Amino acid sequence: MVQIYNNMDEISGKLSELKSLFQFGGKLVPVIETIIEFLNDTVPLIDDINISIKDSTSKIPQATDQINNVNSATEMATTEILDLVDEINNQLNQSELLIEKTKNKYSENSFKLKRLHKLVENEEALKILDELLNDKSQSDDLGNILELIKKIEESTNKITLSLQVQDITSQQLEAVNHLIMNIHQQLTNMLVSLNNNEDTGNVNNELESGEHFDAKASYIKPQNSQDDVDEIVNKQLNNTSQEEIDKLFS
Amino acid sequence: MNPYFLVVDDSVTMRRIVTNSLKTLGFNNYIEAQDGKDALEKLRDNSEINFVITDWNMPVLSGLELTKAIRGNPNTEHIPILMVTTRGVKEDIIQALHARVSNYVVKPFTPQILKEKIEAIMATT
Numbered sequence: 001m002v003q004i005y006n007n008m009d010e011i012s013g014k015l016s017e018l019k020s021l022f023q024f025g026g027k028l029v030p031v032i033e034t035i036i037e038f039l040n041d042t043v044p045l046i047d048d049i050n051i052s053i054k055d056s057t058s059k060i061p062q063a064t065d066q067i068n069n070v071n072s073a074t075e076m077a078t079t080e081i082l083d084l085v086d087e088i089n090n091q092l093n094q095s096e097l098l099i100e101k102t103k104n105k106y107s108e109n110s111f112k113l114k115r116l117h118k119l120v121e122n123e124e125a126l127k128i129l130d131e132l133l134n135d136k137s138q139s140d141d142l143g144n145i146l147e148l149i150k151k152i153e154e155s156t157n158k159i160t161l162s163l164q165v166q167d168i169t170s171q172q173l174e175a176v177n178h179l180i181m182n183i184h185q186q187l188t189n190m191l192v193s194l195n196n197n198e199d200t201g202n203v204n205n206e207l208e209s210g211e212h213f214d215a216k217a218s219y220i221k222p223q224n225s226q227d228d229v230d231e232i233v234n235k236q237l238n239n240t241s242q243e244e245i246d247k248l249f250s
Numbered sequence: 251m252n253p254y255f256l257v258v259d260d261s262v263t264m265r266r267i268v269t270n271s272l273k274t275l276g277f278n279n280y281i282e283a284q285d286g287k288d289a290l291e292k293l294r295d296n297s298e299i300n301f302v303i304t305d306w307n308m309p310v311l312s313g314l315e316l317t318k319a320i321r322g323n324p325n326t327e328h329i330p331i332l333m334v335t336t337r338g339v340k341e342d343i344i345q346a347l348h349a350r351v352s353n354y355v356v357k358p359f360t361p362q363i364l365k366e367k368i369e370a371i372m373a374t375t
Contacts (some may be wrong), residue, residue: 217336
């Protein structure tokens with residue numbers, strides 16, 4: 001009898017637990033309904049995000065291609081400018097040679113005029129020869145033209161120097177390209193996750209090394225930056241032992 | 251020393267500018283390589299090369315790796331190496347010196363700077 005009583009007591013307890021569970025379930029149902037509604041609203045949103053990521057991902061190679069095209073075009077244009085600068089320099093060299101030749105001819109002619117001056121006795125002719133011998137304007141003009149050529153050569157050297165900016169911007173663009181490819185890889189990884197690790201097509205997960213460009217490359221006026229470099233080099237070569245350099249890398 | 255230069259840079263523009271500068275300075279013996287690997291092949295094939303001017307950042311094999319390879323080979327370890335690069339940070343310069351470059355020029359450079367460094371290296375070899 002005691003056993004039946006105990007069992008009834010246990011059943012009553014269990015029923016009470018079951019009642020609480022139903023009451024809790026009743027409270028939980030609207031929450032679950034809200035979650036389902038939220039999920040129903042979210043799924044198209046995730047689909048949109050998925051499409052958007054796919055769209056962005058597919059456009060990235062186009063962007064990197066465009067950057068590469070810009071790089072190639074500027075390199076080609078720079079080469080053309082360098083060709084022209086070379087041509088100008090060659091013409092300037094030829095002009096210099098011609099002027100030097102003319103100057104030598106002028107000296108030879110002056111020497112001949114002096115010889116003629118000694119031979120001629122006619123006063124009128126001597127007067128003309130004196131005028132010719134004293135006229136230095138032709139020699140001065142040739143000297144001025146040579147100076148002008150030197151200045152043009154200096155300017156063409158400066159143009160060549162400035163064209164180093166092409167290599168520097170090219171490295172900066174490579175760095176941008178590298179960043180874009182990095183984003184491309186992250187988006188691709190997200191796509192793979194969103195699509196439950198399904199293959200998303202031709203995706204190259206290998207991000208190439210950034211060793212072939214300097215992301216910090218900048219166009220600073222040469223002498224200032226070289227002075228800083230020389231200071232470091234001299235300090236290292238003169239004052240620092242190999243052991244100390246090794247220590248820096250250990 | 252009659253220098254025979256190997257100019258190593260992946261940029262066509264920079265190779266052109268360096269070789270033009272060499273010509274302006276009266277150095278007419280040079281050949282070019284487009285990266286470190288190409289440079290090592292040229293060094294192997296041409297024993298006349300006795301001066302290397304190299305960029306740092308290059309595909310395939312960088313200038314720093316090239317320097318280490320040159321210094322690690324008994325046939326080429328004595329060849330002077332001038333690093334010409336955009337990398338002007340102290341740590342980079344020390345790293346290059348640690349790899350035993352002979353001197354260091356930061357881009358953009360003038361032919362005068364190049365001349366000073368070449369002459370300084372030639373005076374010590």
